[in-house]
Amino acid sequence: MPAVVTHQGIMAADSVRIAADVILPPVVPDGGVPVVFIQTRYWRSFHLRGGTRNNTVPMGPREAIVEKLVTAGFAVVVTDVRGTGASGGEWPWPWSEGEVRDMGPVIDWIVAQRWSNGAVGATGVSYEGTTALLAAGAGRPALRAVLARELEWNLVDEIIAPGNVRNVGFVSSWSRSVDALDHGRFPELFPRLARLGIRGVQPIDDDSTGVLLTSLQQRRPPTDVAGSVVAVRRGSDRFGRSGPPADSLGPAGHAAALAATSAVVGIWGSWWDGATADAVLRAVEQMPIREAVIGPWAHEGTSNASPLRRDDSERATVDLDAVVAFFRRHLVERNAPAVPRMSWYVAGTEAWTSAERWPVTAPRTLYLVGEQLVSTAAASAPRSLTVDFSASTGKNTRWTTGLARPVDAPDRSDARGVISWQSAALEAPLSVFGAPEFVCRVALDAPEAALHVYVESVDRSGRVRLLTEGVQRIGAGQATVRIRPVAFELPAGWSLRLSVAGADAPSFERVPAAGAQRMQFAGEGCRLTVPVVR
Secondary structure (H helix, E strand, O other), X not given: OXXXXXXXXXXXXXXXXXXXXXXXXOOOOOOOEEEEEEEEOOOXXXXXXXXXXXXXXXXXXXXXXHHHHHXXXXXXXXXXXXXXXXXXXXXXXXXXXXXXXXXXXXXXXHHHOOOEEEEEEEEEEOHHHHHHHHHOOOOOOOEEEEEEEOOOOOHHHHHXXXXXXXXXXXXXXXXXXHHHHHOOOOOOOOOHHHHOOEEEXXXXXXXXXXXXXHHHHHHOOOOOHXXXXXXXXXXXXXXXXXXXXXXXXXXXXXXXXXXXXXXXXXXXXXXXXXXHHXXXXXXXXXXXXXXEEEEOEOOOXXXXXXXXXXXXXXXXXXXXXXXXXXXXXXXXXXXXXXXXXXXXXXXXXXXXXEEOOOOOEEEEEEEEEOOEEEOOOOOOOOEEEEOOXXXXXXXXXXXXXXXXXXXXXXXXXXXXXXXXXXXXXXXXXXXXXXXXXXXXXXXXXXXXXEEEEEEEEEOOOOOEEEEEEEEEEEEOEEEEEEOOOEEEEEOXXXXXXXXXXXXXXXXXXXXXXXXXXXXXXXXXXXXEEEEEEO
16 A cells, blocks of 8 residues: 655653654645554564565554555554653553653644644554553543554453452563563564564664664663562552552543543454453443444454354454444544444354444343252252362463464363353253353362353253353352353253363462362352343
8 A cells, every 4th residue: 555654753741752653645635634543562663674665554563454544545643652662761561641641742743743634533452452542531622533442441350360360371471572572672472484574663764773762772671561460469459569559550540531531432342352341341331432342353353252153254353444434434524324332242143233222131040059050049069179270271262362362262061170060951042241240158278269260151062162251369258250241142952051160270370379279169059140131
């Protein structure tokens, strides 16, 4: 795609220079064009060994959406957030006060450029999705539309320590990766073949030799996110020794500013990408959301993660043309036709549903009796689980897809380290939307445990697939586990299964850190409640 590209520096309020790629359509009319901006901490574009590709969209992590937008007539500005890439300043933790404060001046700078018509949008995926959403709280009327994808609303509950159990697998890998990027090295996730053609992050144009960039990288302290959150299990815990409470970071910590936004906001997540569906549901409750979408895709949006997908032909993935259409509706067109406020994907039917509100549900409680899930409570013998600390949901899961991995859907009929309760075959289809809950009285050998709870389907052939899950750090006594929200419909003849485990390696921390663990589940009063669509 032909484009006019420059690599510029935008001066922040404290004179820190923010590196920016400016990508313009080949022809910009008098009066300018609408602009979409992306703020990343993953190198905004690559410095190629063979030299810059002249008059084309820069190669980089978000090249595909940039090319789509420029082709559609938008200008695009991609920045490295402060302390990362080729930008100055410090990056002490995600979405620091300085990083968030930069968003307003960047918007102001965009509006002041001759190629801008004054209408600005923001978008992004993952970390960039969070920066896009936070820009909505910058108090800039020129920011008219935001589309944030695959992000966390509550940083602790949704990624650092779901259920107060540390997500060590993802956090450790991500920490190593961003430290490498910030110091000019390739992260472990970077394809080996791609390293042959890439020098590193793109310098700005007045640093053609890269001397200033090298100096920035050499002066940066280590980026040790994993070390900073080693003691974070609750929102009130601090990010590092001198950092703020972890729950002040990200959208949850800026809820008041976001609630007052004048921008049209869309937010997309997935039922099986970490806890991004929770982020969508929470955002809808906390701020004005015009378009909320919960899909079936893995983190990058390029593969289907529905556990009930039948074959590879069911490619329910992110359509980048829909991203462009969002900005066309809200930055370009006047009186554009309204679209439904809510859209969600349903596993089992493998189909989309759209409406002006989420579906109305009613709780249905199933009791754990013997080895069954039944609709009527009854007493039975307690069941015990000697924890197998090698128990695992696998390497490609909802908790690792943020590392650019797919989400597998293996048969769990012989899953290790679990005990299970199964319903009778369904007499009618079962349609669920929302977050199930598990409650049970549990006795422990150790002071604490990590209780992992899995809601699964069993088809007529006996194949078991994981629909959704929850985890909670518990002590002895009554345990309540909130399970991640999901939408599914099981046909008549299938069964619902509940499984529990005391570990999920290597994703989650071991509880207790050493020694054995035995968990005993009471024979009466244990129950699973699911939100059934009326």
